[in-house]
Amino acid sequence: MTEDARKPLAVIGVGNVLFGDDGFGVRVIWELQKNPPSGADLIDGGSLGLDLLDLLQSYWRVIIVDAADMALPPGTVKTFAPDDVRSIAPDDRLSLHSTDILGVIELGKALGETLADVTIVAVQPDFVGPKDGLSDVVARALPAAVEAVTLSAGRLQGR
């Protein structure tokens, strides 16, 4: 994509809504759609895998909303940059079927691509397993995540 064709900002919710708290990111997008932050494209990323790389090349800035095991109390919402963490995923793999954000960023850098500036808004999950819905404690974190995304979107757009 040419530099001129890049769009300013996307908020991408990733995860599988059939896997309990794993679907948190997508459900945050569904909440944001009721009152979208101005200037940002909202994307229900679902279980996208390497397609994330395409999005990182299509925008200048991206906020990714996801569930993350951060060794924090369930329901805690944190905002951070990829450089603030390292992956300790049990398997060192880049899956095609699920979204390994840090792996996709690493691949993009290995290819010498210019990637969007990434901010991650993540929740510590309580239950990840077959379930169409969030656990109670993580469902209560939805407003905090919506607020974190809205604040980040404003800050990234210089407001």
Add this chain to the structure above:
Amino acid sequence: MSEVNVRVHHLTRVEGHGNIVVDSKNGQVVDARFEIVESPRFFEAMIKGRRRNEVHFITSRICGICAVGHTSTSIQATENALGIEISQQARVLRKIVFYGEQLQSHVLHAYFLAAPDFVGAPSVIPLAAKAPEIVKRALRLKKMANRLCEVLAGRHVHPIAMMPGGFTKYPTTKELKSLKAELLSYSDDVDETVKLFASLPVPDFAHETEFITLKNSKEYAFYEGDLYSSDTKKTTRQIDYRTLIKETMVDYSTSKHCHANRDSYMVGALARFNNNFELLHPRARRAAEALKLKSVCYNTFMNSHAQVVEIVHCFEESVALIDLLIEMTVDLNEPLAEPARLSGRGVGACEVPRGLLIHDYTYEDGLIKEANLIIPTGMNLANMDANLRALAPKVMDKPHAEQELLMEMLIRAYDPCISCSCHLLHVEWV
């Protein structure tokens, strides 16, 4: 005496978790299995009580890479259960979207999961650093395939426009012509993919097996057909799949095993190539020649090469079907076809990238009462065990590291999708 004792915990570069266990004693293979350690997913239970217009949205979220496959098969099961007849334009459009998913899945498996082994790279990331043009080509082809799905179904991951009865939005002639031009611009990348795989050394292996796929008389079957066995050379109607395919439990695997006329059978690209070779597009048949792939091929390692042949076939067929849609002049306002009844049983069966997928639904008063899903990787598990058992004696004299690599490559060749889409980040603060 040479032995083979291989343990691979959580095989990498496959989707999901599985362990390879192969043991010999006094030169005889005593154990050979691929253990599935993922928990069951219970999707059949999740769709019980759901309405006909929401079932496929749920099943599309089973997986991010075979979302169109699950959506299509689910919709077929619903349409067959409730007597919904779709139009020709809807049928053509569904096929193009289906081919789009085959393309993107095969490209990614061939380049990102299989190719690193063939070129001695531990994963795609060092491959990207060493040969970025190869990885960039894969990503370009994936993007092309995504465009097909985006323009025609709203998006690839969890498509939006596909519904029982047709589509909620149809593409305009202008969009179709633009899409075709875009597609054709990637033709050289398709040729380069064939050349790359023709240059890679393939391990020598042959294990005679039964192949089960869809088959129909008019085309290389992906979207519709009867079930066909290479053993009996007979077809079975989709609704009667249980007379052909039997599911059993095994104590070392959380996934069921399947068998038909033997203890195991194979599904997927190689199975389709073997059963339907004569219906491939001529350009795809030339690709098969370049890849030294001939029907009947019993070398599981060539499944990736069969996928490359299907990349060529799906590319050409997508262009041809876009031309057909343009010629038909799509009715942009066509409504969704309505059901003839609200109760009944129907089966949908499609050849998704990894092989035959079956959705079996029983509706009562418009709601799902019973469901059964058989996933292609589940169908392949017993054959993976049989393949490991066949390979083990042939690698007894090799160094352990080579034994392990060949067994990993063998399982990877199936392009298994074990878990589908639970992806949690695991991080520590730096």
